[in-house]
Amino acid sequence: MVGFAEEGELNRLESQVDNGGGGAWEYLSLVRKLKVRRSEKVLKHGLSILNDPKSRSKLGPDEWTLYEQVAIAAMDCHKLDIAKDCVQTLSKRFPGSTRIGKLEGMWLEAKGSWAEAEKAYSRLLEDNPLDPIIHKRRVAVAKAQGNVSGAIELLNKYLEVFMADHDAWRELAEIYVSLQMYKQSAFCYEELILGQPSVPLYHIAYAEVLYTLGGLENLNTAKKYYASTIELSGGKNTRALFGICLCSTAISQLTKGRNREERESTDLQSLAATALLKEYKQKAPAKLPSLSSVLKSIKLPF
Structure with missing residues (x-):
């Protein structure tokens, strides 16, 4: 949960950047730190840095973190061409990376290629069977297709391993309520x-x-x-x-x-x-x- 002080600082930085006062990287870093989704702002200000070679060069290794952040924001905003460019850039820089593989799966989800996304996640799980994010993405794919019984099955299997994941328990509880499975x-x-x-x-x-x-x-x-x-x-x-x-x-x-x-x-x-x-x-x-x-x-x- 974001505290009042942190939210106030985030809003201050956002207003500053929106009005041309600089601090775009600081704003984007705080968005990541607080794990909030302000996708339109992230896309706008992230691209302003990535499209400026001088600004991008100042980031050092953080350049790749920004590519990832912008890719996710672009998917949220359904700017799939931008997301694809970011993911491809990262794939060339980090071939075979599981982290980039997840992004590729998310991009397939964003464009509605559910079967391809499921195959991508299944391949990733062969080498990373205990990766919680990949398991959760499979649940998201099932829900997006209206396969509620499949989502329940995947969540139950996931919780057999990751029993302390409160978000997963809550997700499962809410699915059961939607089906009137109250017990x-x-x-x-x-x-x-x-x-x-x-x-x-x-x-x-x-x-x-x-x-x-x-x-x-x-x-x-x-x-x-x-x-x-x-x-x-x-x-x-x-x-x-x-x-x-x-x-x-x-x-x-x-x-x-x-x-x-x-x-x-x-x-x-x-x-x-x-x-x-x-x-x-x-x-x-x-x-x-x-x-x-x-x-x-x-x-x-x-």
Whole structure:
């Protein structure tokens, strides 16, 4: 995640370069360091350096890094001729390079040559079976062709080896949700929470999957994870507050006559509803009547 100070410096440099104040290389270097994709700017300012022999010669070995950066930006902008020129330049300079091989595969993806891209990645994996980027590119190829089952199979095989890859678990979880395979998605979020227990996003995503699955046990667990989301986000997660309200209402409907469980749900409902009203009063007072109507519709005490 990019911090406020880093983002501020990036924006400052971008404005400076855009207005002819120089610093294009510093800007491009910061874009790489922060791993952000400002492709149109990268393409524009990167080409301005590559097309100027004097500026390019000052880069030394970093010239090839810039060619790679511009190639990826050109693919993002669908300037495939520019991307092809950059990739070919790099291929001549580094023949047989796995890193350049990945770029060639990405260029094939960009122009929609899926079968060729898959063959290119498969060849690379023969010599580099544990390269995570190549495995992920194969997943991207499968998804781009609408082959969701193939993407799931590839991700599961990948995660058998790279079990600590949180991005891959999240990708798999989201694919399962899109297919309404909620139990499988819940398993993925459990893995994410085990690996990164302090990330609120995983807690709320897990809670929402459990709420969707329904049933008393899942609803009680969902309520706990909505509550942990609120705790991790300093009490300011509106989605989680609504989630607690909805879970508590559903639990109350399932536990009529069980005084203790019903009372606990009602107490938590009241706290969440009060917090929501306070938040809306401070940030969106014009929407307070709508919120009150929603809370009444799910029979919340407030």
